Amino acid sequence: MSAPQHIVIIGASGGIGSALVDHYAARSPASLTAVARSALPSRPEIDSHQVDITDEAQLTELAGALRSRGIAPDLVLVATGVLSDETGLRPEKSYRQQDAEAFRKVFEINTFAPASVAKHLLPIMPRKGRAVFAALSARVGSISDNGLGGWHAYRASKAALNMLIRNYAIETARSNDQMICVGLHPGTVRTPLSGPFSKNVSESALFEPAQSAAYLAKVIDGLSPGHSGRVFDWAGKEIPA
Numbered sequence: 001m002s003a004p005q006h007i008v009i010i011g012a013s014g015g016i017g018s019a020l021v022d023h024y025a026a027r028s029p030a031s032l033t034a035v036a037r038s039a040l041p042s043r044p045e046i047d048s049h050q051v052d053i054t055d056e057a058q059l060t061e062l063a064g065a066l067r068s069r070g071i072a073p074d075l076v077l078v079a080t081g082v083l084s085d086e087t088g089l090r091p092e093k094s095y096r097q098q099d100a101e102a103f104r105k106v107f108e109i110n111t112f113a114p115a116s117v118a119k120h121l122l123p124i125m126p127r128k129g130r131a132v133f134a135a136l137s138a139r140v141g142s143i144s145d146n147g148l149g150g151w152h153a154y155r156a157s158k159a160a161l162n163m164l165i166r167n168y169a170i171e172t173a174r175s176n177d178q179m180i181c182v183g184l185h186p187g188t189v190r191t192p193l194s195g196p197f198s199k200n201v202s203e204s205a206l207f208e209p210a211q212s213a214a215y216l217a218k219v220i221d222g223l224s225p226g227h228s229g230r231v232f233d234w235a236g237k238e239i240p241a
Contacts, residue, residue, distance in 0.1 A: 015190070138158045
């Protein structure tokens with residue numbers, strides 16, 4: 001299967017996002033675009049953009065910049081997400097801890113922002129030939145696999161993202177039958193997102209960002225149109241809806 005040649009990575013300043021940038025840069029694609037909310041270090045082989053993906057005007061500018069360079073990305077990877085933060089946001093252990101403002105923040109980053117990326121970048125992706133739109137999801141977004149409960153906002157935001165991925169797969173197949181839209185679970189990775197919640201994870205199940213990036217790239221390489229609309233983990237195993 002041919003390697004992607006025009007790659008856009010959203011969330012390029014995060015642990016997994018920056019590792020994905022390094023991984024794909026080493027593969028020397030025709031173009032590699034790194035997008036992050038904060039300014040990225042200058043690298044000659046990478047076209048960097050400072051974009052807040054919760055701002056549709058900035059996404060419009062990004063899509064226009066890519067189009068003006070004649071870039072039709074055949075791989076768009078959304079590597080953003082939030083579980084907790086320094087403001088006190090934490091996953092809920094009980095429905096009694098649910099908070100409307102926390103739900104808005106989690107959904108804005110985990111669901112609405114990837115949806116906005118899809119709105120602006122799917123139209124400039126190829127109409128012929130293999131192309132992949134992928135967003136980082138999570139195993140806990142599975143409804144049928146949920147046996148523990150809790151983490152209400154995070155679980156719900158990822159379940160909603162998975163539904164959007166399915167919707168995009170159905171819609172984009174009408175204009176390109178080689179288009180693939182998937183969710184990807186990167187495993188438990190040593191990043192600020194999962195760090196506070198990985199104390200009970202064994203060393204063998206805790207990945208470095210570069211390790212997770214390599215696993216995800218391998219999964220992407222093995223995708224076919226029949227996989228579109230589904231969610232896969234770092235090992236290529238499908239996660240049930």
